[in-house]
Each structure stands twice: as structure tokens, then as C-alpha cells.
Amino acid sequence: MEGLTGVDWVEVVAENLCVGHVPDSLLRLRERGVTVVPHGVSLGLGGADRPDAGRLAELAAKATALGAPLVTEHIAFVRAGGPLTASPALEAGHLLPVPRTWDALDVLCENVRIAQDALPVPLALENIAALFSWPDEELTEGRFLAELVERTGVRLLIDVANLHTNHVNRGEDPAKALAELPLEAIAYVHVAGGVERDGVWHDSHAHPVPPAVLDILSDLASRATPPGVLLERDDDFPPAQDLAAELAAIRATVRGAEVRGATARAATAIRPAAPVAGAGGPAVALAGAGAAAGPAGSGAPGGRGPAPRVAGAPAGREVGDAPAPRVAGADRPVAGAVPEGVRQRVGIAQAALLSALVAGTPAPEGFDRARLRVQTRALAAKRAGIVAKVAPELPEILGAGYRPAFLAYAGSRALRGGHRRDALDFAEHLLIAGQPEDPVARRRLTTWWRERAGARPPGRTGRLVRAARAALAGRRAA
Template structure:
């Protein structure tokens, strides 16, 4: 596994600080925010200095019931090649549901949602991962996600689910220790148990991030300092295996560069502490093993002095043979052979048969039911925690408001302090269908048609903003587009229509 060292998530807001920060061995950039033909100058300079850049995808939807979109995979591959990356990463999550598979409206979460830890979901995920691996020019690593809610009827723990995924596909793992902490608080899952069940040799690198707790729920914000419990999980992981790379994620509310540098030093210290703990534990284990070997040797010598019928014989070759109704032979080869010829060593899994559409459809119906309850106000599916689902629903709406404000910063300026209230009212029962930029257009149209704005400066500016970005022809079934067509056509010679 390639050694990466210590890294930080590259974001435009802290690009200059990252370039000046000492001890940065690599960076990670959100894949969807990078245009291969127009790479940011900061990333180009980092690459010229030999800093590794890894694209981190957030919208592929490997946990979706449908197969990964070929266009999204091609875009991810293009970014990996443009950045000269040694691998690409994505999430074990579903981000959209519905559509032809379930004969229901297609819905988007705008967020990473947990897949159920069931055999159906694992089978779908494994096939989707293999499709992605075949389409990408470099290895793929997948990340465990944070969750506010749990699926009913799950059949595996997180560690077991990740172990089988890696075992069946050979995919590498991006372990987010902050997400392990989130799931500990929100779902009562033991981080130490998850780490104990993981295939540690499959770890590509590790994420570390901050969050906050409110009303007993941990929110993985990536906007707060890394708390001690997360650092403790990192130390535990580092005591078990030397992580190839560790990266600090920060997505907003960026502190001063000195504070980021301090957090990086704290992360390095946590990894070093884990390394020392692991070395000490291995040394103690080796000493105990040595003592046990010496005791065994003395016992064997004493036993050899007095041989009886049916006694066990210890040989200097290190092979112990016991006769009786069953025969077990330990040869020191690393393979445990039991009576009947059963071997504990794993054989490669045969190439899987094509996954039946019925499995995908079952998963698709379950995901569509959950997502519809979260974003469209339909009834809560049986078995889910209604209170926790309500928390998740409100969090999704708040995130939509925040991201739309970023992709369309004119909207908060036009609407002022009323923007957030207006958007949250709009989002109730109006799922996102075409990404955040389309969501911004839909919100502006709904605000204008809903009569929430009386005639005045704000309404005129919002109408002008919408018309400038909605295209040269009115969209189907858009009353606002029909009303505004004449005015828009008159301005087309003077105004560049931006999408």
C-alpha cells in the first residue's frame, strides 16, 4: 500500500494556507468541484512540488439500487488522470432513489445516506463497486459514512459489512474515524469492535474531522475542531496498523492557518501514540509467547524422560501429533487442517454471477420509501425511529439551503434575511430532482409564482436572476417562463444567458 503521510482536504477557501503549510504530504480535493480542463492554479502548484492530489467523489452513489452512472464514472476517471492520482475515493452510501427500477419519481438526497447492512444491499454494493473498478484507471477506495439513523432488520455489524465488501471485491477502505465516533453516539456502535472486525491490510488511508453534539445527536459537521474521542479512535486504529495516510477534513467555518497546523500536529501525535502502544503490545505478546515456548520445551523434555503408552510425543521439529478418534496436525505452515480435510485458509472467491434485478428492485423500493419520507413528507417506513428520521429530514433541508446559497450566492443577497425561512418553506414536500443548481432555479421560480414577494426591488431582481439562468426558451410547464418570454427575448441580444 502506497504511503501517503499527513494530508489535508484542499478547499478553495484555504488554498493559499495549504500551499504555505509545512508538513503537508498530500491533499484531497472534492472530485465534483474540480474541472479537468481548468485545474485550480493552487492544485497545479502543489502537484509541481510533488504533493499527491486525490479526487474524493461525493455523488456516485455506489450504494444506490441502480448501477453506477457511466457518465459519472467517466468524469471521476477523467479527474484521476488529470491529477495524476494514485487512487480515487468514494462513499458507501446511497444518494438517489426511485426511477424506472421502482416505477416511482426519481429523488435525490443531496447527502450521503446509509445503506442497510443486509445481504441484498451487500450484493448490490459489491456489483456496483466492481463496475466502478472496471471503469476507473486507478484503484478505488470506499469510505464508511456517518449516519443519524439505522435501518431496521440489519444482518451485519459495520465491521462485518466492510470486511465482506473488501474480501469479495478487493476494494480498498478509507476509514473515517470521525464517522465511527458519530455512529457510536447516534447508533450505539462500538468503534473498537468495528476496528477489530476490519481487514486492516485493506486500509488506503484515514479521515479525521470534527463535529458537535446537540440533543444527544452527533452531527458530523466538518466545521468544528477534532474532539478528543475521535483522536482516541485514531490512536486505537494506529495501535493496530500503521495507516498509510491520515487526512484532516474541514469543509467550512475555516479557522486561521495556525489553528489548522495545530490540529495537524495533534493528529500526528495521536498516530504516533498509537504506534507506540502497538509496539508495546506486540513486545509484551512476544515476551509471553517466548515464555510459553520455553515452558513448553521444558515440559516436553520432562515428558520425554518417561515415556508411557498413549503419551504425546514432542519433537524438536515443532510438530505435535495426538492420536485418538480425531487427528489434528499443526505443521507450522500457517494452514489449520482439521479432521475431514477442512482448511481455514481462504480460497479466492469465484467470479460472481450477474446479480438478479429482483435484488436491486427490493433494495430500490426500500431506499425510495425511506428517501421519500425524508424529503417528500410521505409516511415513515415501518421499523424506523420517527424522531430520528425527523432530525435527519430537517438536517437535509438545512443542508439544501446552505448549499444552494453557495452555488447561487445571489439568492441570499436578493432575499436578505428572509432567504433561509423562504427556502425551508419551499423545501417542505419539494424533493430535489436535478442537483443543487437546478434546485436554486426551482426555488426562485416557486418563490416568484407563490406570491411571497410583492412587487418591489427584490421581486424584480429575483425575476431577472431567474430569467438570465433559465435558458433561451421557457421550460415545459413553467408558467413563469411563458409570462416572461417576451421580456427575455428582448434582452437576449444584450444579455448573456448563463446556466
């Protein structure tokens, strides 16, 4: 990415960075004046619990270390359970959709306000892709996002590939969502590729951008000029010339849509939040690195400068970015603390769903069970891929047997303590079961596990004690 020409700003996954160990290539990009936007994936602002102060502090530190003009996260939950619901704490290992209900919106808005107050720069939130729908939803995606912006003043990171995913998987109309969005709140736009399997669209970030996604981008750009457009590519990177061709296609899509939509935008008085300076139209960026006109508020070439800050205003908020909240109903809180009963209702629903997805419990009523099975497999596959990256020795030792063995393990064991802990648990699970059968591979796996766990896998007596403790804990929970 560093070798691509015309790079104005890049986006990096925040959790993949350490403040004191920024990769040299990224440092060189910054020295060239390239803006860096940290893109978080683990805050879980759509979850029932309030945001973790430690995670917020880490994200704030990374934004400061990178000189970022804003940070981005997702409208999603990534964990559930725990003290709020008196149930086991569970990690999804990936982004899951929040129910579009008034309760979930109330919780999300308060969580967003907490995050805004903890961050040194503005926050923008991304709509996510989903494989399934929640039953009894009360709001469309566009209305949900509009209400969120109206109550909190948060900016939006609109992913048009996710709108396409939700069109295929949930039958939602991307044009309707765009028509309901507050377009002036858009910080920038994501574009990505995916793949369809058995009638389900998977937002892979590892395939070329399909024409249908470019069509949605064109629709958005005809309504309002996006401050920046970023191409997300997380895996299976093609040659540089192929990436350059994708970027050129995205640029052409945006510029063509601008021409077609100029008259309509003038008629409806939709204008950028600030003049776009000398960009010749927005360019595009790559996730992890890329070429783009800067996102709104970035100060990068072609970016929109942030509105003036007010002395004493909460960190992460700007003048004019928090319009007066509209009361959707007399009983709906629009400011202040959300009642714990509301958080508990949301938490119980999310914990029941996540338990079905990662711990093998029955699916809650009203969900499409076939789609939940697809989501379960997708979460396990994602988990297997991450473990293979943080512990590459495991697929090397196990060879072709790594993936089926990990998927079988993940089918009944929820993620706990992060992916490095997951790798150790997986290795211990195999060794206890006498796997792998090849003695050389088993010796190598034992050595790998001992070097990292500092102990021998439990013998027969230890396994019986562990099983008895687990059974006792289960009876107490029941």
C-alpha cells in the same frame, strides 16, 4: 493550504473539479510533487442501480488529469427510484447509509466491481456517518466492511469521526468495528470535527476535532500504522496556526499510539502492505489540501507503493488485492450479476425511505421517526447551503429570509436536476407565490430568474395548467 509547510498529499472533492480548469493553487501544489486524491460524493455505489457510466468516466478522467494514485468514494446511496422500481427518481443531495443486509451487500459488491473495472487506478471506499439505523440489519459495520473487502479486494478509507458519529447516534462500539476490520486493506484514514445538538452528533467538517475522535484514531493506530491520516475541513476554516495545531495533535496521537501498539502488532503479525519509506511516522493531511504521509499506493513521501500491476488485469485492480470470496451462505452470490429481484428489493426499500425524507411521504415501518425528521432537516439544510454557494445572489437578495424560505420550499419539493436547477426552481416558487413581499427584492429576484431561465415565471393560467398536469400525473402513478 498552499502556504502550509510539509504538504505531501491532498484530497479534493471530485465533483468540484473540472478537468480543463484545475485551480491554479492546486496546480502549483502538484508541481511541488504533492499527490492529489479525488474524493467522490455522487456515485452512489450503495444504491440499487448500477453505477452510471458517465459519472464513472468523469471520475476516471479527473484521476488521470490529476495523476492520482487512487480515487475514493463512499459506501452510501444518494438517489433512488426510477425505472427499476417504477417510481419517481429522487435525489438525496447527500450521503445516506445503506442497510447492512446480505441483499444490500450483494448489490454493493457488484457495483464496486463495475467501478473498479472502469477506473484507471485503485478504488478505496469510506464508511459514512449516519443519523439513523435501518431496521432488521443482518451485519455489524465491521463485518459488512470485511465482507466487502473479501469479495471485491477494494481498499478502505476509514473515517474515525464517522465511527464516533455512529457511536453517538446509533449506539455502535467503535472498538468492535475496528476489531472486525481487515486493517491491512486501509488506504488512509479521515479525521474530522462535528457538533452535538439535542443528543444527535452531526459530522459537520466545520468544527475542531473532539478528543473522542482522537481516542478512536489512537485505537486504530495502536492496531496498525495507518498509511496516512487526513483532516477534513469543509467550512468555517480557522486561522492557519489553528489548523497547524490540529495537525500536530493528530500526529502526536498517531505516534503515541504506535509506541503503545508496536508489541501487540508484532505479536499478531499485522504489518503494512509495503515498507513506509523515510516518513518518520505518518503525518496528516487536510481535505482540499494538507500535510501527510501519502495514502497507500500513492507514491508520495512516506506512502506505500502500489503492488505490481498484471498485464490484462482489470483496470483499478492490483495483484493480491482480491482474495478469494468467502461464501456467507449457499444462497448468497459472491460473483457475477446480482439477480434483478435482489436489486428491486433494495431499490424499493431505498426509494420508500428517500421519499419519506425528501418528498414528505410516510416513513416506512421500523424506522425511528424522530431520527428521520432530524435527517430530513439535515438534508434540507445541506441543500440550502449548497444552493447558497452555487447561487450566492439568492441569499443576498433575500437576506435573513433566505434560509427559512428555502427550508419551507424544500420540505415538499424534492431535489431534481442538480443544485443549479434547484436554485431556479426555488426562485420560481417564490415568484409564483408573490414573494418576497418587498417590491425591490422581488424585482431583483425576477431579473435574476429571467437571466438564467430565459422565460417569465408562469402567470395564473400557467399555474393552473401546471397544477392540473401534476394532479393528473399523480393519479396515473397511483
